[in-house]
Amino acid sequence: MPRDDTYSDSDTPALSQFQKNRFFKGKLMTPRDMEAEQAYHAERLHTINRFLNGKGIVHGIEIQSVTETDDGLDVTLTPGLALDGNGRPIVVEQVTTKSVPMPADDEVYFFLEFTEAAMETIPVPDTEGAVDDDTAPNRAVESFTLTYHETEPDEVAAVPDVDIPNLQVDNFDPQTLREALSEQYQQYQSSRGSSGPAVFVGAFERTPDGNWVPIDDAPARPVVFDSEYLFGVLVDHVADTDNPHRTPVTKEPMDVPEDVDEIMDALEGLQAQVETLQDDRRSLTRYVMRKTIKDRIRFFEELADRVQEQSGEASQIARSIVDRSRENLQAVRVREEDYEKQLDNLIAPLVELGDCLEPVTTEESLEDYLRAVSNLQSAVEEDRSLLDQVDAHDEVCEAADSLEVLLDVVPVTNK
Numbered sequence: 168m169p170r171d172d173t174y175s176d177s178d179t180p181a182l183s184q185f186q187k188n189r190f191f192k193g194k195l196m197t198p199r200d201m202e203a204e205q206a207y208h209a210e211r212l213h214t215i216n217r218f219l220n221g222k223g224i225v226h227g228i229e230i231q232s233v234t235e236t237d238d239g240l241d242v243t244l245t246p247g248l249a250l251d252g253n254g255r256p257i258v259v260e261q262v263t264t265k266s267v268p269m270p271a272d273d274e275v276y277f278f279l280e281f282t283e284a285a286m287e288t289i290p291v292p293d294t295e296g297a298v299d300d301d302t303a304p305n306r307a308v309e310s311f312t313l314t315y316h317e318t319e320p321d322e323v324a325a326v327p328d329v330d331i332p333n334l335q336v337d338n339f340d341p342q343t344l345r346e347a348l349s350e351q352y353q354q355y356q357s358s359r360g361s362s363g364p365a366v367f368v369g370a371f372e373r374t375p376d377g378n379w380v381p382i383d384d385a386p387a388r389p390v391v392f393d394s395e396y397l398f399g400v401l402v403d404h405v406a407d408t409d410n411p412h413r414t415p416v417t418k419e420p421m422d423v424p425e426d427v428d429e430i431m432d433a434l435e436g437l438q439a440q441v442e443t444l445q446d447d448r449r450s451l452t453r454y455v456m457r458k459t460i461k462d463r464i465r466f467f468e469e470l471a472d473r474v475q476e477q478s479g480e481a482s483q484i485a486r487s488i489v490d491r492s493r494e495n496l497q498a499v500r501v502r503e504e505d506y507e508k509q510l511d512n513l514i515a516p517l518v519e520l521g522d523c524l525e526p527v528t529t530e531e532s533l534e535d536y537l538r539a540v541s542n543l544q545s546a547v548e549e550d551r552s553l554l555d556q557v558d559a560h561d562e563v564c565e566a567a568d569s570l571e572v573l574l575d576v577v578p579v580t581n582k
Contacts, residue, residue, distance in 0.1 A: 185211055216254030218356070222366060223389030224249050227569075228259055230277060230369040233379035239269040240379070242277060242313055244368070246571070250391055252364035255281045257311045262571075265313035272317045273373040274382065278365040280314055283307045319386065320367060399458075406451045406554075452553065456506045457496065459560050464492045466564040473572055474527060481523035488516050503553055510556060514544050517563065529571040539566040 187207040188200055227247020234241045243264045249257045257279050267277075285304030329351055331344075370385035471485035495509050517540045524533055543559040 182214070183210075213254035216250050216256075217252070218254075220250055220254075220391050221389070222250055222252045222364075223391045224366070224368070225391045225393075228279070228368055230371070230381075231262065233275075233371045235269070235373075235377065235379065236266070238266065240267050240275070241265075242267060244313075249279060249366045249368075251279070251281045251366050253281070255309075255364070257281050257366065258309070259311070261574075267313060267315055270315065270317050274317065274319075274370065275372075275379075276316045276318070276320055276370045276385070277368050278314045278316070278320075279311045279368055280365045282310050282312050284310050314365065319370075402451065402455060403554075406448070406455065452503065455557055456503075456553075459557055459564075460492050460496050460509075462561070462564050464489050464496070466568045467492070470567050470570065473570075474524065477527035477572060478523055481520060481527065484516055484520045484523060488513070488520070491516075506553070507547065507550075507556060510543065510560060511547050514540070514547065517543070524570065527573055529573065532566075532569055532571040536563070536566040536570055539563040 185207055186203065188204050194200075225248040227245050228249055229245045229247070231243040231245050232241075234243075241264050243262065244259050246259050246261055246263075248259075251257055259279075285307055287305035288302050289305045290301060291303045329348070331347075367386065367388055369388065370382040371379045372382045373379055467485045467488045471482045471489065474485070475482040491513075521533065521537050521540060524536070528536075539559070539562040543556070543563050546556045546559040
């Protein structure tokens with residue numbers, strides 16, 4: 168199917184069946200066939216993104232600064248990935264500064280919009296007058312433009328209204344909850360409409376001294392959450408035994424029996440329930456600890472690869488952390504005291520790694536990493552709860568993943 172430009176540019180892309188090329192021997196491939204091949208794959212991906220993932224920031228893309236110039240505003244963005252309202256990925260591959268005209272008001276709301284830019288202009292041979300131009304672009308790069316509104320946008324990252332069934336009704340069970348939530352989700356998908364393809368990335372206001380600073384009460388940026396994060400939220404919720412949401416208890420208080428045998432039977436029943444809860448807690452705790460070790464292996468292995476060219480020593484330390492973490496993971500059972508000892512032994516190489524990264528990473532990203540390492544050290548030394556230590560550990564992994572490597576650094580060779 169020829170690529171429909173209105174599909175890419177429309178604020179409300181419609182659903183349509185996907186058409187793809189059918190290949191056979193002797194088929195003459197024309198530009199129309201090639202465009203249909205691209206459109207088939209692109210439209211499938213965009214449609215799936217639009218309905219399964221939604222619109223918003225996937226990773227990064229923060230507004231680093233807004234600076235006033237003679238011609239307008241210079242807006243600096245950090246690298247990252249977003250999905251626009253049509254399901255198209257927007258990539259900011261490096262720290263990028265875009266210029267926009269000076270707003271008339273003292274408030275401005277910035278958006279990213281998907282665009283394509285033609286490149287590599289090449290001559291086109293004229294075959295019997297079949298072409299209109301002597302040259303044509305040979306490539307198109309998917310890019311973005313920065314736009315702004317001077318009034319607060321209608322679209323905000325609002326939380327949809329969800330009617331949770333009453334947990335105290337007699338016929339409540341997990342299947343009832345599942346069906347009720349599924350029905351509401353279908354209604355939400357049918358009624359939410361389109362908020363346009365542009366992605367809101369931040370709001371700034373001008374102070375009396377002429378500087379531009381973030382607006383404190385600006386609408387929240389839309390964010391795309393991945394399955395691993397949502398699963399982590401579920402695990403944390405299930406593992407929280409303190410009932411922070413004050414979930415109502417449906418069981419009536421147990422009558423105290425007068426007979427000694429009945430009392431002993433009741434105590435044995437309570438003891439069995441306590442042992443079951445303890446087993447469940449141990450299983451969940453073990454899962455969370457093992458998962459954080461796996462995350463550490465993944466993040467620091469990626470970091471070792473990223474800094475290999477700029478600092479072999481930093482890469483070597485990151486790989487030693489990975490190797491040690493793999494050894495930690497070999498145990499069939501991970502006890503809390505063993506896990507806390509692992510974290511204690513991890514502090515020194517994390518600090519050493521930060522010292523080696525100073526010449527090859529941006530100052531801001533390195534400060535975030537060192538701050539996270541310091542928080543982890545405090546959590547371990549103060550013997551905080553396991554969940555606090557796990558949370559501090561995850562902050563270190565996220566900070567390591569967000570370290571920005573300076574590409575123009577001369578590689579350091581080990582002597």
